[in-house]
Amino acid sequence: MSVQAQAWTGRSIERVEDAALLTGRGRYIDDLGVATGTLHAAILRSPHAHAKIKAVRTEAAAALPGVTAVITGADVVGLTTSLPVGVRAPIKCWPIAVDSARYVGEPVAVVVARDRYRAEDALDLIEVDYQLLPAVVDPHDALDAGAQRLYESLSSNVASDRRFRYGDPQAAFAEAAHRIGIDVHYPRNSCTPLETYGIIASYDPGEDAYDILSGFQGPFSIHSVIARALKVPGNRLRLRTPPDSGGSFGIKQGVFPYLVLMGVAARVAGRPVKWIEDRLEHLTGSVSATNRVTRLEAAVDRDGRVRALAWDQIEDVGAHIRAPEPATLYRMHGNLTGAYDIRHMSVRNRVVVTNKTPTGLNRGFGGPQVYYALERLMQRIALELKLDPIDVIRRNLVPANAFPYRTASGALLDSGNYQQALEAALRDGDLAGLQARRDAARREGRLYGIGFAAVVEPSVSNMGYITTALTPEERAKAGPKNGAQATATISLDPLGTVSAHIASVPQGQGHRTVLAQVIADELGLKPSDIVVVAEMDTARDGWSIASGNYSSRFAAAVCGAAQLAAARLKSKLARIAAAQLNVGAEEIEFADGKVRARRNPDNAAPFGRLAATSHWAPATQPSDVDQAIRETAFWTPPELTAPTEADEINSSLCHGFIFDMCGLEIDRVTGAVRIDKYVTMHDCGRVLHPGMVAGQITGGFAHALGAALYEEYAYAPDGSFLAGTFADYLVPTSMEVPAPLILHIETPSPFTPLGAKGVGEGNCMSTPVCLANAVADALGIADIGLPLTPAKLAAATQNAEPPPPARTAAAMPAGKRRALHGAGEARVAAPPKAVWNALLDTRILASIIPGCHDVEQVSATHFRADVTLGVGPVKGRYRAEVKLEDLVSPRSATLIGSAVGALGSAVGKGSVRLAGDAAGTTIISYDYDAEIGGKAAAVGGRLLDGAARIVIRQFFEALARRVAGISKPAWRLWLERLLAQLGRRP
């Protein structure tokens, strides 16, 4: 396809999106008006990682004024079918816990009410009986034959186990001089867009049709998944997206189970239902990247040439295999050899389920996990063979004259010149300078390291790669899946102006601007002449299963489709113009808002007048033009074929190249990493908008930096989630992200209309391992795992920390379970006996326990209370049981308590001692140790500790007020009653 004179494409013009976003006129989902009568949903979530649900009692919640409906697993099972699962395994996947809860944060019930505040009030009134089961948290443990199974229908926790062989890896390993391997535990993290999930769903019983507006970002293959789950034909499920999105990075693919859930909620409630996820819900229960355990080995010649790779990957997809998983594991399948020319490879891929949040799309999707292993391995090879790491990379890169290059596992690397990119990066990024800084730092005894990473960045996913998870026989049965249909529609209105409709669902990437550039160039207009409508509506727009915003497909595929549609319209307009201007159609050109004869530019018509012809005077059109009003182009590249019998798969259409290099220093005392310089060289084919490409690279770099140094979706051994706020899940701020030096070379893709490739995800693949290689270089250690937190690195730079004091150590439970300890003192202006009596009086307790609704006395020394407590953003109702032991009236007692609520559980022990002084004052001293699980554990130690201190202080302050205010006779009465209850005489 010929590319026109490029007036606009390739320039960093200002974005059309920005004026609205900068003035507070964005239209994000929570900003949109809703239909009158729309209700609001809140979700009750499991505080336990693994439990059978014995009963859910919703009567009290349903009776709360303002509540319209309470939906549980049973309702969802009644109205839907299980979401399809991406492997052949006899398991079901529901959008809400049915019989069992399998991760902390799994929905258990949905309340639909007049407003969100009421809905959350009602959540507190739902009672769930859980029977706890052992939680499986670590993917290795999940493999154990004796491990607790997540699904009774599955014989183990392994949902898929496939082996692949390309070339002759066995022979290569047998012949090679060296066998060098590496083990990697890649942690969980997420790109956490700043806007959470949001949905507005409605159901029309007359037509049995759902209309659901949400921030869902595609791929729209999931439309079929949702329609099937909701048991309606495809044309009765209308999915729409709002005009603006507060970011996604893949994450908003994971909203789809909630589309089903809110569809059901709207159906049951008989009214439209709106749900906006909160941050705690998002971090705990939305979606996560996979964590993966990898053993990677290489057969290596003496000079560092890699002959073969052997991959063994255990992919942890969490509690469900949610569509499109196990895609994270297979997205990179074609390019498992990275940027290297390696002809022999074996792969074993296992997918395990564990009691953690289900996984899904996340920027980099599968790349970080693969390249962390591969590029750490390349560094190990250099170290073990005492070679320069750059030489090892050089020796193995795919030769520049080999493109398009077919990899061992079937990817077709479209274009590139890796050598040129590498040498340019070393030169322009000044490796020699970095090395000099490292030498100087080391002479001063500082810890300075240099890291490298070479990465192939795939983009425009083949919709068929996921089926590589199936055996060839299973695939044959299911029928071939392949391609990546992209689409765009361009319309001319009766005033001759141009609009475009796209199904690319932008999430902040400025699609509307870039498309206006592309279309303007094609039609000889200015970008400001074009209006691009990017909100999507499956009932009206052209779309297909590949539509959406993922796998960096926009520049390569969607822009190409738009150009194709514009070119078609243009060729029709040229024929109409030829008739009007009396020249041949091939003589017509489009420029400066005019359509004119190339050799006689004065023979011209304004674009707008010509473009209106089909509306106003279709009879004047040449007979070979049907209409020049609207063109919809679909484009899918022929290179994206289905997996072969031999499991070769061209998993992506385009393959960009990245070479990263960095120098960093580690503080010997704190273990903190300071990045001295970061260089990232990109070849993403033709650059359509340099400013936005820089934005994608810098943004991806910041995500990667967070994943490398700070972020982790951490779980306790019991499956409690430990990162439920942005104070626990630490994402980088402006203090942590340095400006990377961005370099480019351009080798246009021969397979895309504009020569562009994707660029949005590469640094998420290259940067974590580049930083890790630099840290390994600085510390001289082989085994390092992400995130590279100061605590971890300090452990490597210093002697082991001294053990904690004995008492705390004994009270501290194993592993990362949240523990609370505290001690304190309070003074009450009443004698010890009065205080003692008050502490044993249910009515007094009810009035002084913060947030207490009710205290019930089960026996003389056993109390039960309902309390509402807030810890940071986590406010919830708990049912507390307190037993008193070792009563020594009026001197001391031991309290053994537990609290269970929707937000989590706590068990603990405390002791209270009362001592009187001559002035009639009592000094109460107390201490406590408690273990916290569930949602409350997710909000983090600093909040919990603080909250516990406040609650206890409030309790004693209230006690002091209360007791001091009691007149003697009244408490003599209580005393007598109390002692009577205790079975003693005064």
Place this chain on the structure above:
Amino acid sequence: MPRLSASDRCSVRFLLNGRSVAAEAEPRMLLTDFLRHSLGLTGTHVGCEHGVCGACTVQIDGKPARACLTLAVQVDGANVRTVEDLAPEPGRLSVLQEAFRRHHALQCGFCTAGILMSLDAYLKTNPEPSEPALREYLSGHLCRCTGYVPIIAAALDAAKRLREATAHA
């Protein structure tokens, strides 16, 4: 202290973007919900509702404040300014907003309102900020799209232009 219940209504009178507003709110209603859903000013965003991300930042009596950690009733009698008040007139952008557009300092734009409100207040008292000072100041805001580099560049550029404008005035 009076004991309030969730179903009470409190009257809240305050200055919002230069206009006086009188409205009612439940005692527990957050200022974010009040601004966005009761008063219809949706430019102020909610990213975390626990005071870390900064997306909800507004100016209360000239100082940046987290609207998600503020109850609606607390602004009774106060002067509140939101992102909707930054542009000098419809169709035009302020110097700071212009700089953000020029430097591509926003992508999804969800964090932007909060950052603009903080910077607007900061540049008034710190017309000549250094890059490290700006980085530290903005560390109370999370942006997941841009990597902050263009935001810092835009802030420095805006500061410079504002200084020039004052010098010429």
